[in-house]
Amino acid sequence: MSEFDRRDFLAMAAGSAAAFAFVPSALGSRVWTHADALRIGVVGAGRQGRAAVGELTKIDGVTVTGICDTDERRLASGLRRSSGAKGFSTVDAMLKSNDIDAVVVATPTHTHKEVALAALAAGKHIYCECPLAHTRADCSAIAQAARGAGAVAAGGFQGRSNPVYQLARGFFKSDSVRDMVTLRAQNNEKTSWVSPASDPARYNELNWKLDPAVSLGLAGELGAQQFDVFHWYTDRYPVRVIGRGSIRAWEDGRKVPDTISLMLEFDNGAVLQYAATIGNSYEGAAEYFYGTNAAIKLGWSHGWMFKESDAPTQGWEVYANRQQFHNDEGITLIAGATKLAEQGKLKDGVGLPHPSLYYALADWINAIGSGGTPACSMDEAARATVVGIAANEAVMTSKPVDIDLSTL
Amino acid sequence: MRAFDAMGTRFECVLVAFSRAMQPFEPVAIAEEIELLIKDWHARLSVFDETSCVSVINRIAADTPVTIDRELLALIRRCLHAARMTDGAFDISLGSLMQAHGFRPTPAETAPARFGWRSVRLDEHASTIRFTQPGIRLDFGGVAKGFALDLARNELRAQGLVSGLLHGGTSSVVGIGLSPDGRPWRVRATPDDPSAPVVDLTDLAMSVSAPTGRMANGKGHIMDGRSASPSSGCLAACVVGPSAEVCEVWSTTLVVEPALLDALPPGFQASIRRDDLWSSSGQPVPFDPSPSICSEVHEHVRV
The missing domain is CATH 3.30.360.10 (Dihydrodipicolinate Reductase; domain 2)
Structure with a gap:
């Protein structure tokens, strides 16, 4: 030829x-196929965090069980958007609860590293909003921690899963x-x-x-x-x-x-x-x-x-x-x-x-369930x-x- | 002033004065938040969008309980209480009637059209909703604007707004504090009717409903679930009180059943027009400046 x-x-x-x-797959089939619900904690209840809660509630078999924010009004607003999540004022308290399998990091960019590393250290799957961090060093630290973790870690660059x-x-x-x-x-x-x-x-x-x-x-x-x-x-x-x-x-x-x-x-x-x-x-x-x-x-x-x-x-x-x-x-x-x-x-x-956020979250959840690789590592x-x-x-x-x- | 399209109409908000010092463009940012808030609820309640919360509920709640968030659960709970209080004159389950009369898109599925608020069940503990028979379709057209304006009013008061006016399609209005000239926000219920009530909206909301507000095939857009037809109880209803949501629920109700004029919750005033005559009942009580008072106001529906 x-x-x-x-x-x-x-x-x-x-x-x-x-x-x-x-x-x-995200259009035509069930995203989470396991019998037990996937329990997700959302850190950051600002605009992006609340949007994530809204999209997660659309996915069968997934439950938002925790929402964390230091601002009481934002936290209350995020909790109203959930169907029964617990509120937390610190990430540590949320990670120590026994109700979280995976974490969505939706805090300000320059605080992503602290939250992401704590969640990975606690053995949680993480989805970190885009951009990953505000410095090259923080990007390296998060990527390195994800490489060594036994969890599914996805970045929020949504084009790859759209x-x-x-x-x-x-x-x-x-x-x-x-x-x-x-x-x-x-x-x-x-x-x-x-x-x-x-x-x-x-x-x-x-x-x-x-x-x-x-x-x-x-x-x-x-x-x-x-x-x-x-x-x-x-x-x-x-x-x-x-x-x-x-x-x-x-x-x-x-x-x-x-x-x-x-x-x-x-x-x-x-x-x-x-x-x-x-x-x-x-x-x-x-x-x-x-x-x-x-x-x-x-x-x-x-x-x-x-x-x-x-x-x-x-x-x-x-x-x-x-x-x-x-x-x-x-x-x-x-x-x-x-x-x-x-x-x-x-x-x-x-x-x-x-x-687009829905498909990015669905892709991450699908990777957790199947043991696969997320569209955006x-x-x-x-x-x-x-x-x-x-x-x-x-x-x-x-x-x-x-x-x-x-x-x- | 900020204007935007949502919920099938035009919203406008005029933010005049705040009780605290503002950073440059902070009032603009607050107006942006209000626009996002209302558009977000538009997207969630829309029956024109197949992926909205309400469309998902309408599609599958007859087959399986649907998990919903606390805020939507609370709204539906209040609407079902209103339906119970008004013996079905107010009913959020009339989506199929709205479709049958050409006010809503026709669904692809062929389930028989049914309606009736008694077929809508909430599980408060599990935070789920289900329908006891197929064909039920929720429609929040008789409450959504008022609900959204209450949320907006709460947010604005929390941000320190002491003077402002909000409206959705001019039929739902909230006045906060006094207008820039120091006088109350003065609004006429129906601008083209010189005999219509003129209301001073100082920390008050108002809703006006009329069958002729939107027409299809010569029929009005407010449905009466009891007779399964467009309502013709009266020509217009205007309700004033501390909650835009409750005002809209009751202006819709009174168009369907004017005899409920004297059943209005305390703190609200209603006027209805039959032929050329307006008649009124009740006395409006302003809302409390505290943002948390809104949820208590809603409890009036449950009395």
């Missing part, structure tokens, strides 16, 4: 397999986009990044994301999650990053930029252009892969492929759902297409039914976080930063 024929064959095979035979992203990666790997031209991503939101503090004494503590001493800024808190999609798709990590940042929307004396631009350079010459702002929400969060045959756009709950006019048409495209974007027509990448087709809902089901999470740390340094210093992953 010639190189050209091989590429066409792979593209067609991925199309037929991915679009019409792909049913992700059914739409898994589906689209099949197309990317099959050469449907052919020769990669460039990479781009953005994360646009309209939000102050301020946490209100009914107790003014706690304002600084609650607003850690605005403290440059511990915050990874937009590059680390938002960007790292997206950079990892490119790592996963291309099997490469950037080697150098150039960045700029400024305060454009929220002039309140903050030092952490609310708007950033980055260029992440790969060793093969490819460049990822990244822009993020919390001053405007237009187009939200998305990642783009531009190839000579097609571009792929990923938007967390949705994915699309945009074909070039000289790209060959594949059989499965005839049945595909399409959406118009101004002058471009996107072929919707639908996860679970076979199931939807059976239900006569293929044209309706263009997006994921659950948020702690080693992968550590590498992705170090890229985010370097990107934030580039923004804060306005100087190029080399990315060295060899020390992890």
Whole structure:
């Protein structure tokens, strides 16, 4: 088979397999299959912790038995979201209770290490939110502890477990986009990044994301999650990053930029252009892969492929759902297409039914139950976080930063 | 001021003054929290989203008990008490009726449409809900906005708000403290009706219900489970009191059964319009500034 024929064959095979035979485990089957319930403790009852509690309650066989937070109001709010969890004000107290098998770490980034290491030392499975930590040393410490533990440890880089992203990666790997031209991503939101503090004494503590001493800024808190999609798709990590940042929307004396631009350079010459702002929400969060045959756009709950006019048409495209974007027509990448087709809902089901967090937690729980490996290991999470740390340094210093992953 | 879409309508909140010193943009952040709070409950209670808590309950609670969180359990418990008190004039189990009359999406499954709050059972100890017969579908359209506004009001009071106004679709309103000109927040129940009650909402909530608020096939959107048809008890009902949730429960109830006007819980005032005449009952009592008082207010439904 010639190189050209091989590429066409792979593209067609991925199309037929991915679009019409792909049913992700998290969409189609029970996540936890053991008779005894998996008992999970959630550390941190802020916005992310409460979201985790909400998603965990959707999973059969899983019970949130403990919630921990130092803030009484947040703890009470988290407990109301559960169906009977106990409240704890310290991690130690929660870990010493006999009701926890696994721990979700949803505290501020710079406190992840302390919680993660304590949970692993207590023999608990852990899921640690993204980014993993705020320093390279903490990333190394968590990854090393996870390697030596007999527990399942997963990082919260959600692209790897997202059914739409898994589906689209099949197309990317099959050469449907052919020769990669460039990479781009953005994360646009309209939000102050301020946490209100009914107790003014706690304002600084609650607003850690605005403290440059511990915050990874937009590059680390938002960007790292997206950079990892490119790592996963291309099997490469950037080697150098150039960045700029400024305060454009929220002039309140903050030092952490609310708007950033980055260029992440790969060793093969490819460049990822990244822009993020919390001053405007237009187009939200998305990642783009531009190839000579097609571009792929990923938007967390949705994915699309945009074909070039000289790209060959594949059989499965005839049945595909399409959406118009101004002058471009996107072929919707639908996860679970076979199931939807059976239900006569293929044209309706263009997006994921659950948020990305659900699939990340479900993947971790599935790995615990099966003794398998989670989609995002702690080693992968550590590498992705170090890229985010370097990107934030580039923004804060306005100087190029080399990315060295060899020390992890 | 912040405005956003949720629960099939437009919410707006005006935050005027706080009792404590605020950091720059902290009021903005508080408004962001309110938007997230209400959108979160929209996502959980929506019957238009197949993965919402309510859709999952509606799909499987006839086959197996469904574990739910304490907050949703408490809301359903209060709604079932209201149904008991009003002998079914208020009923959250009328989702299939709403579907039959074109107000809700039709489900893929073909279970026969049934309704009736007595078929909804809660297990408080296990924190579960189940239906005693298939075809039951919960619908919180007659209480969700008020419930969300009470939660928002609680959060805002905890953050120190002393002057502000919130509303969902203008039919559910909460006034906190006084308006910027030092006078009460003054609201007319139905703006196009000069004879409608004008209410001063100082630490008070108000809900207005009318069958014509939303129409399909010439019928109104408020269902009467007792007759299995759109209700036509009165033209409009306005309830004022310390809880937006209770106000909405009772404005919905009174549209279905105006004869319950005098059965209103203490601390609430209701006005109903029959033909061109408004008649009233009760006296409203403002809510306590303490955020914890909200749960006690809800107990009025259980009296």
